[in-house]
Amino acid sequence: MTTPSTTTAAGTATDANTDTTSGRRTSSRPTPAAAIELSGVTRTYGKVVAVDNIDLSIEQGEVVAFLGPNGAGKTSTIDMMLGLAPPDQGEVTLLGMRPRAAIERGLVSAVMQSGGLLKDLSVRETVTYMASLFANTQAVDDVLRGAGIAEIADRKVGKCSGGEQQRLRFALALLPDPAVLLLDEPTTGMDVEGRRSFWSAIREDAERGRTVVFATHYLEEADQYADRIVLISHGRLVADGSGAEIKSLASGRTIRATLPGAEGYDLQRLPGVDSVEVRGDTVLVHSRASDDVARHLLSATPARDLEITAQGLEEAFLSLTGDARSTDNDANEMETIR
Amino acid sequence: MSTMTTFDPSTRSVPRFGAVSPTLFGIELRRMLRNRRTIIFALVFPGAMFFAIGSSSSYATERVGVGNVAAYIMASMALYGAALTAASGGASVAIERAQGWSRQLRLTPLSPVAYIVVKASVALVLGAVAVTVVNVCGVIQGKPDMPVAAWIGCALLAVVCTLVFAALGVFVGYLVPGENAMQILGPGLAVLAFLGNVFIPITEGSTMWWVASFTPMFGVAEISRWPLTHQLDWYSVVNAIVWLAIFLGGAAWRMSKDTGRV
Numbered sequence: 001m002t003t004p005s006t007t008t009a010a011g012t013a014t015d016a017n018t019d020t021t022s023g024r025r026t027s028s029r030p031t032p033a034a035a036i037e038l039s040g041v042t043r044t045y046g047k048v049v050a051v052d053n054i055d056l057s058i059e060q061g062e063v064v065a066f067l068g069p070n071g072a073g074k075t076s077t078i079d080m081m082l083g084l085a086p087p088d089q090g091e092v093t094l095l096g097m098r099p100r101a102a103i104e105r106g107l108v109s110a111v112m113q114s115g116g117l118l119k120d121l122s123v124r125e126t127v128t129y130m131a132s133l134f135a136n137t138q139a140v141d142d143v144l145r146g147a148g149i150a151e152i153a154d155r156k157v158g159k160c161s162g163g164e165q166q167r168l169r170f171a172l173a174l175l176p177d178p179a180v181l182l183l184d185e186p187t188t189g190m191d192v193e194g195r196r197s198f199w200s201a202i203r204e205d206a207e208r209g210r211t212v213v214f215a216t217h218y219l220e221e222a223d224q225y226a227d228r229i230v231l232i233s234h235g236r237l238v239a240d241g242s243g244a245e246i247k248s249l250a251s252g253r254t255i256r257a258t259l260p261g262a263e264g265y266d267l268q269r270l271p272g273v274d275s276v277e278v279r280g281d282t283v284l285v286h287s288r289a290s291d292d293v294a295r296h297l298l299s300a301t302p303a304r305d306l307e308i309t310a311q312g313l314e315e316a317f318l319s320l321t322g323d324a325r326s327t328d329n330d331a332n333e334m335e336t337i338r
Numbered sequence: 339m340s341t342m343t344t345f346d347p348s349t350r351s352v353p354r355f356g357a358v359s360p361t362l363f364g365i366e367l368r369r370m371l372r373n374r375r376t377i378i379f380a381l382v383f384p385g386a387m388f389f390a391i392g393s394s395s396s397y398a399t400e401r402v403g404v405g406n407v408a409a410y411i412m413a414s415m416a417l418y419g420a421a422l423t424a425a426s427g428g429a430s431v432a433i434e435r436a437q438g439w440s441r442q443l444r445l446t447p448l449s450p451v452a453y454i455v456v457k458a459s460v461a462l463v464l465g466a467v468a469v470t471v472v473n474v475c476g477v478i479q480g481k482p483d484m485p486v487a488a489w490i491g492c493a494l495l496a497v498v499c500t501l502v503f504a505a506l507g508v509f510v511g512y513l514v515p516g517e518n519a520m521q522i523l524g525p526g527l528a529v530l531a532f533l534g535n536v537f538i539p540i541t542e543g544s545t546m547w548w549v550a551s552f553t554p555m556f557g558v559a560e561i562s563r564w565p566l567t568h569q570l571d572w573y574s575v576v577n578a579i580v581w582l583a584i585f586l587g588g589a590a591w592r593m594s595k596d597t598g599r600v
Contacts, residue, residue: 033347060345084444095347104447105350115438120372125365132361133446135353172442179345209345 033096035060035180035211036081041090043076043235050076052235053090058213058228060095060179063206065222065229066215067246073235074215078182081213082110094180106134106176111169111183119158123149123168126157127175134176147171162189181205183214187221199225223247253290253310257303259283265301267293356452366460376427376464384419384468385475391415391537398481403567405484412482413492413563414536416472420465420496421503421555422527427461428507429519431593435512440596450590458504458586465500469493484566491565499558502578503527505585506554512592530555554581 036058043051051073058064066074079085080092083099094102102108117126127144131137144150147167152160157168166189173181181202187195202225206212216222222229223243231239231246239249252274259265262283267276272289283303287293290308297303353359370376391411398408434440443453473493476482484492510519531537534555540547550556557577564570 032345082445084441095345097347102347103445104352105347106447107345107347107350108445110445112438112441116442118369118434118437118439120369121365125368128361129365130446132359132365133353133357133443133448135351135447179347 032060034058034093035062035095036213037091037093037096038077038081039091041077041080041087041092043073043080043085043087045076050235051080051087054232054235054237056230056237056240058211060211061206061209063202063212063225063227064214065226066213066232067217067219067222067229068215068232069217072232074232075184076235077232078110078184078213078215081180081182082108102180106136107178108180108182109173109176109178110181111173111186113185113188116169117157117165119156121157122154123157123160123164124153126168127171130172130175136177137175138177143171143175146174163194166190178210180211180213183212185216186214187216219247248288252286252288253308255285255287255290255293255297256305256307256309257283257285257297258305259297259301259303267297270296353447356449357447358452358456362448363456363459366456367463370427370430370460370464373430376423376430377467379426380423380464380467381471384415384423385471387419388412388415388472388475389479399483403484403569404488405566406482408479408481409476409484409489409492409566410563412472412476413496413566414559416469416493416496417499417555417559417562418527418531418536419472420468420500421531421558422524423468424458424461424465424500424504425507425510425523425527426520427464428458428504428509429511429523431457431508431511432515432519435596436515440512440593444594444596450593451586454505454508454586454589454593457508458501458589461504461507462497462501465504466497469496469500488565492562495564496562499562499578502554502558502582502585505582505589509585509589509592512589512596527555531559534559551577554585557581 034057036056038054038056041051041054042049054073054077066077068074076085080087081094081099083092083103092099094108097105099108121129124140124144127140131140131143137143138146141150144153147170149164149167149171152164155164157165160168187198190198202212214226223246226243229239229241229243229246230237231249239246252272258281260281262276262278262281267273267283267285270285270287270289270293272287272292274286274288276286277284285293285297294306294308297306388411398406398411400407402410431440470493473489482489507519507523510523514522530553533540533550533553534557535550536555536559540550551573554577557574557579558581560567560570560574561578
């Protein structure tokens with residue numbers, strides 16, 4: 001009688017142990033820390049607000065496109081993720097730590113469009129130099145081979161073509177096996193084939209858990225290669241969703257008509273209307289259901305001289321931000337001020 | 339762990355010593371030695387300065403400390419030549435900046451202070467070349483006279499003291515664009531050398547001397563001649579240490595801010 005009970009007790013104890021162990025395992029790695037977390041991040045350069053109160057959380061393994069016109073604040077946001085420019089307000093964390101701490105552990109890398117290489121070093125010297133700076137890196141020869149630059153390893157960087165230099169930049173970025181890879185306009189200057197092989201390599205990495213964030217101003221590129229598109233305009237996050245969702249936002253049209261006293265018709269109420277702008281006797285309606293708006297204008301109001309134009313991405317950004325202030329000057333300034 | 343879908347940050351560590359390693363130092367040294375212009379400058383300029391100034395003195399054989407005036411001038415010229423050479427070596431960071439290298443380095447664990455120390459140390463190697471050249475010129479000329487121990491002591495101290503100007507060069511390299519760095523350092527170091535008692539002795543106790551005693555070459559000049567003169571004041575040592583700290587700190591501060599895209 002005593003023996004079975006002892007056994008049971010022992011059995012229970014073992015079960016409890018197992019539970020504790022597995023419990024500890026799950027609690028030490030709960031849901032993994034977000035790859036990138038921005039909360040209330042703001043950055044100004046003089047009077048220009050480059051990044052305006054952005055909240056954003058990116059999970060590990062996501063491929064996210066930062067889509068926006070030049071000067072929208074994409075580059076400033078990436079600089080803050082890299083700890084190169086501290087936010088004036090708000091907080092940036094990568095895998096639950098400060099950007100600098102993540103960089104010191106080789107957890108985040110970035111690829112620049114240009115520069116960042118010493119012309120007087122050879123390709124191999126450059127990789128060796130960078131490899132010496134990280135605690136954990138892959139072997140230099142493996143990296144050279146993986147990036148397809150083994151045969152030009154002894155060439156001076158200054159003598160390499162633009163494409164070869166770009167491959168070297170990617171090799172350097174992948175050297176510490178980063179958890180987060182930030183790319184600023186990564187395929188600028190690549191041909192179609194180069195672009196395709198580049199993205200298939202990036203997708204493969206993402207499947208192994210690497211988070212990739214890339215800035216672009218091409219909707220097609222964002223749509224084709226990202227799981228998620230974050231739309232940025234005037235430093236603000238104006239939309240966040242899948243490619244299809246963003247495309248539908250950008251696929252609206254502008255209906256222009258002469259309609260004296262347009263304010264009186266409450267056009268904002270019509271289905272699919274994003275914004276209504278009145279300029280004297282002219283009214284401009286941005287809508288995703290342009291046919292319905294046109295039908296309504298012609299049948300229910302005295303509108304005439306009606307024109308319908310497809311909305312460009314630039315206009316889509318404006319309609320999404322809901323203000324019509326001219327952005328071009330601000331945008332250019334932001335690019336040069338940095 | 340077989341299918342790794344998330345990264346575990348706890349498996350990663352931060353490199354020791356701010357990521358400075360023999361590999362880094364070796365590549366930086368090789369880059370410096372591959373630069374023919376810098377090397378020729380280090381080999382020719384200090385020796386030419388020594389012959390231009392050192393041999394014209396009519397007091398060459400007068401006694402100073404344990405040696406003569408020619409030895410005093412040789413020690414001073416070694417320091418000046420090394421300072422200028424090392425500063426120009428340090429200022430080459432301006433060329434790296436123009437290529438966007440400092441931004442690239444800011445994306446690695448390398449600490450700015452560690453990097454500045456490496457750059458200054460590499461520039462110090464150039465300074466050592468300059469000191470050697472001036473001393474060899476002194477031997478060939480035959481006028482300088484001091485005990486061998488004092489001779490070696492002066493040369494070694496000159497090399498160590500050159501670190502201040504190597505750091506100054508790096509600092510200036512971060513402050514101004516490449517082509518302007520030497521335009522500032524050349525005349526600037528000449529003025530500092532005058533104030534530092536390197537060319538002509540300033541009357542001790544005068545207002546000029548009092549002002550000069552706060553300038554960056556004053557302290558190191560006295561230190562590097564100490565084996566010859568056996569004269570070393572506490573404020574000279576303080577002067578040297580404070581200026582070294584200012585130049586190293588200033589350079590590290592500028593590097594950490596230098597994140598611009600190119």
